[in-house]
Amino acid sequence: MNVWAIANQKGGVGKTTTTVSLAGLLVELGFRTLVVDIDPHGSMTSYFGMDPESPGESVYSLFKAASEGRMPDPGRAVHPTYHPLLGLMPASTALATLDRQLGGRDGMGLVLTRSFARLASRYDYVLIDCPPMLGVSMVNALAAANFLIIPVQTEFLALKGLERMLRTLGMVQRSRHSRLDHVILPTMYDRRTRAAQEALDTLNARYADKVAPTLIPVDTQFREASKIGRPLSAVVPESRGAVAYREFLDWLADYLERA
Amino acid sequence: MNVWAIANQKGGVGKTTTTVSLAGLLVELGFRTLVVDIDPHGSMTSYFGMDPESPGESVYSLFKAASEGRMPDPGRAVHPTYHPLLGLMPASTALATLDRQLGGRDGMGLVLTRSFARLASRYDYVLIDCPPMLGVSMVNALAAANFLIIPVQTEFLALKGLERMLRTLGMVQRSRHSRLDHVILPTMYDRRTRAAQEALDTLNARYADKVAPTLIPVDTQFREASKIGRPLSAVVPESRGAVAYREFLDWLADYLERA
Ligand SMILES: Nc1ncnc2c1ncn2[C@@H]1O[C@H](COP(=O)(O)OP(=O)(O)OP(=O)(O)O)[C@@H](O)[C@H]1O
Ligand SMILES: Nc1ncnc2c1ncn2[C@@H]1O[C@H](COP(=O)(O)OP(=O)(O)OP(=O)(O)O)[C@@H](O)[C@H]1O
Ligand SMILES: [Mg+2]
Ligand SMILES: [Mg+2]
Numbered sequence: 001m002n003v004w005a006i007a008n009q010k011g012g013v014g015k016t017t018t019t020v021s022l023a024g025l026l027v028e029l030g031f032r033t034l035v036v037d038i039d040p041h042g043s044m045t046s047y048f049g050m051d052p053e054s055p056g057e058s059v060y061s062l063f064k065a066a067s068e069g070r071m072p073d074p075g076r077a078v079h080p081t082y083h084p085l086l087g088l089m090p091a092s093t094a095l096a097t098l099d100r101q102l103g104g105r106d107g108m109g110l111v112l113t114r115s116f117a118r119l120a121s122r123y124d125y126v127l128i129d130c131p132p133m134l135g136v137s138m139v140n141a142l143a144a145a146n147f148l149i150i151p152v153q154t155e156f157l158a159l160k161g162l163e164r165m166l167r168t169l170g171m172v173q174r175s176r177h178s179r180l181d182h183v184i185l186p187t188m189y190d191r192r193t194r195a196a197q198e199a200l201d202t203l204n205a206r207y208a209d210k211v212a213p214t215l216i217p218v219d220t221q222f223r224e225a226s227k228i229g230r231p232l233s234a235v236v237p238e239s240r241g242a243v244a245y246r247e248f249l250d251w252l253a254d255y256l257e258r259a
Numbered sequence: 260m261n262v263w264a265i266a267n268q269k270g271g272v273g274k275t276t277t278t279v280s281l282a283g284l285l286v287e288l289g290f291r292t293l294v295v296d297i298d299p300h301g302s303m304t305s306y307f308g309m310d311p312e313s314p315g316e317s318v319y320s321l322f323k324a325a326s327e328g329r330m331p332d333p334g335r336a337v338h339p340t341y342h343p344l345l346g347l348m349p350a351s352t353a354l355a356t357l358d359r360q361l362g363g364r365d366g367m368g369l370v371l372t373r374s375f376a377r378l379a380s381r382y383d384y385v386l387i388d389c390p391p392m393l394g395v396s397m398v399n400a401l402a403a404a405n406f407l408i409i410p411v412q413t414e415f416l417a418l419k420g421l422e423r424m425l426r427t428l429g430m431v432q433r434s435r436h437s438r439l440d441h442v443i444l445p446t447m448y449d450r451r452t453r454a455a456q457e458a459l460d461t462l463n464a465r466y467a468d469k470v471a472p473t474l475i476p477v478d479t480q481f482r483e484a485s486k487i488g489r490p491l492s493a494v495v496p497e498s499r500g501a502v503a504y505r506e507f508l509d510w511l512a513d514y515l516e517r518a
Binding site for chain 2: 009010011012013016040041042043046047052053093096099100131132133134135155156157160161164190192193194195196198220223224226227
């Protein structure tokens with residue numbers, strides 16, 4: 001089972017959009033896919049029409065059960081979506097209290113890893129949409145993942161955030177004694193602005209072999225798709241955004257095959 | 260002294276851009292202004308050329324000192340910027356550990372309030388740039404502020420986030436037994452997309468008198484300005500973005516005068 005974390009501590013760079021877009025393409029290809037929302041804000045949960053204020057069984061229930069020494073079937077926290085091959089593990093706003101409740105406790109870094117191990121026979125891909133901050137849930141996601149996708153907006157401030165994300169990644173890898181391969185995905189590329197081109201040049205100069213060859217362009221249709229609650233590829237299959245994510249997924253599948 | 264918090268738990272809606280833009284305009288008008296970065300990600304700190312990994316005295320030092328029972332002069336955490344009337348209290352990445360360290364303790368909700376009281380004679384305006392999450396630092400900011408600006412991207416997902424932000428505001432007001440007036444500022448308005456217009460109509464229908472009459476349009480020059488580390492009004496004074504923030508500030512000054 002492939003477990004991909006989509007993370008960047010900078011806000012608004014396209015994490016949720018990337019998770020939803022890739023999941024939409026994977027189910028079109030016939031893969032059983034689970035999307036997991038660990039952001040207390042619950043953007044992806046809202047995207048698919050559920051309410052993070054009252055999701056029922058959610059990612060939070062897994063943490064709460066673990067803190068009480070229980071380990072219920074994680075499948076109970078999976079809800080159906082618009083597509084038969086796509087399951088959603090929703091976020092709950094209660095996730096915002098995790099750090100205060102569990103931050104100091106040992107052994108809470110593997111709750112997601114253990115949950116996904118029990119779901120391994122049911123899914124081909126698990127995609128985790130991370131919040132724009134470092135905390136218990138993000139550390140869990142990086143521990144559970146076998147690959148990391150870092151969306152980065154092609155602009156100056158976002159590059160600063162990337163250095164921090166990569167330092168965090170280094171920290172988690174050292175404590176886990178394992179390597180987590182990653183790729184940097186340039187998003188919201190606006191070819192009309194000089195700043196975007198300069199940011200891209202800086203990305204390629206500094207991180208060369210880690211930057212995906214595919215750019216995700218600015219495409220206003222993403223906003224339309226989020227209103228309908230479907231991935232863009234399911235709404236406008238030939239839109240610039242959908243085509244770009246398809247190209248990225250093709251490249252990524254090939255990259256992981258060769259790795 | 261006016262203390263404005265710029266907050267929204269949704270990421271990437273223009274909080275930092277709004278804080279920097281308003282501060283740039285206030286110093287042009289001759290007001291002594293302090294910008295405070297409480298986001299562990301430190302976007303505004305980076306924007307003004309400082310490094311949130313090693314800022315020296317910062318917002319974090321105030322919290323750390325308070326947790327040790329000390330209360331040094333908060334002025335030591337203020338650093339100079341490009342403009343003589345503008346001071347910056349930088350973020351530190353260590354802010355990310357605040358919730359784990361202080362979350363459960365009492366009396367840590369008024370650290371910023373007490374610090375700003377000691378700076379009251381030195382500044383006319385204090386603007387607080389908040390992180391995209393609810394935690395100790397955001398609760399502090401809402402307690403210290405006498406007005407709240409909520410930037411909201413004009414798109415579907417962002418509207419979901421707004422309901423959550425207003426619920427949070429209600430919670431903090433009840434625990435403080437005081438009202439914190441607020442305004443909703445529509446940002447990144449892209450007149451080319453239907454989704455933006457629909458989102459705006461929904462905002463005005465649901466929150467009518469709380470929505471600022473000024474829209475902040477999409478303006479790619481914001482990215483150029485962030486690369487230079489100056490507010491847009493200092494770089495391209497007649498740009499659409501700078502003009503819009505000037506109109507918003509005029510309206511806000513009048514609104515607060517009448518309130
Ligand atoms: N390529 C794109 N072109 C245009 N708009 C985009 C693109 N990608 C994302 N968006 C829009 O930008 C906004 C932010 O995207 P998104 O919510 O996916 O970011 P995020 O990193 O998940 O944010 P958060 O930090 O809050 O979790 C959304 O309104 C989304 O529709
Ligand atoms: N009106 C606008 N037009 C175009 N781009 C904008 C506008 N406002 C902000 N931006 C850009 O959008 C990105 C996100 O803005 P900003 O960093 O201010 O959001 P934020 O809410 O502070 O994000 P975070 O949640 O990470 O703190 C930045 O690249 C910024 O330059
Ligand atoms: Mg998101
Ligand atoms: Mg910000």
